[in-house]
Amino acid sequence: MKVISLNVNGIEQAAERGFFDWMVRQDPDVVCLQDLQVDERSLNDSVYFPPEYNAYFFDSLNNPDEAGVAIYCKSMPKAIMTGMGFEECDFEGRYIQADFDKVSVGSFLTPHGSNHEQVLQDHKYRFMEGFKNHLIKTRRKRREFIFCGTANVARSPIDVSSWFVNQRNSGFLPEERKWINEIFNELEYVDAFRQVNKQDKQYTWWPDYERAWKLDEGGRLDYQITTPGLKHVIQGGNVYKAQRFSDHAPLIMEYDI
Structure with missing residues (x-):
């Protein structure tokens, strides 16, 4: 089972950069997209609906121009x-x-947070707490899960450039790192990518300017989080950097499912 996850930072700009043509060539079983920044009803072009896939969207009710997630499935799911x-x-x-x-x-999107506006950082913390509670409940279910998406938190110093300085920035604050490591330690979920790749500088996000991309100054903010029962079926994974579709990069994982 091949699963691709990408924060598109606007699905329309990702489509203009050739994402959907690339996606179909990759031939994944499931694709999870985050931060669509558009109402599904406005997606009138057939490029957003490749015939090889069943597409499902969840828009923001508060503001359709913000957030939004989607899943593209080659096989018809039993439920959405x-x-x-x-x-x-x-x-x-x-x-x-x-x-x-x-x-x-699942495809999830954690809010950005902010270094300067505490109300935005508190909003992020509330989402993080709600997501963690959802993961606690999920452990009681008798099936396996893969949660794909943007946590907007780098897990450890090898997951972010200039880590010492970034300890004061949203995305690498001590409280945020404590949260994500509780998911992988206390709750025993699996960081799928780190099961197959222990190298540093495996970033999935760069600030949206060319210098950061060229110097590879970014962070690993995107994850595929699996239940413990899938730990031994993770076959491989990589971050695709040959082509840019947004300020994030596609995370591609293979599972023996």
Whole structure:
């Protein structure tokens, strides 16, 4: 099972940069997209609906021009679920899930947060707490899950450039790192990419200017988080950097499912 995740930072600009042509050539089983920044009803061009895939969207009710997530599935899922049961997720289009016979795949988007506006950082913290509670409940279910998306948190110093300085910035604050490492340690979820790649500078995001991209100054903010039962079926993974579709890069993982 091949799963691709990408924060498109606007699905329309990603399409203009050739994302959907690239996606179809990659021949994945499931594609999880985040930060669509558009209402599904305005996507009138057939480029957004490749005939090889079933497409499902979850828009923001508060502001269709912000957030939004989607899942593209080669096989028809048994069910589609949206939301996690709390306001910061459900009213802002931040989670959609496709259920298959043996596994469920979800696409999630954590808010950015802010270094300067505490109200935005508090909003991020509320989402993080709600997501963590959802993951706690998920552990009680008798099926496997893959949560794909943008956590907007780098896990450790090898996951962000200039890590010492960035400890004061949203995305690498001590409270944020504590949260994500609790998911992988106390809750025993699996950081799928790190199961197959332990190297540093495996970034999935760069500030949206050319200098950061050329110097490879960014952070690993995007994850595929699996339940413990999938740990031994993770076959491989990579961050695709040959072509830019947004300020994030596609995370491609292979599972023996």
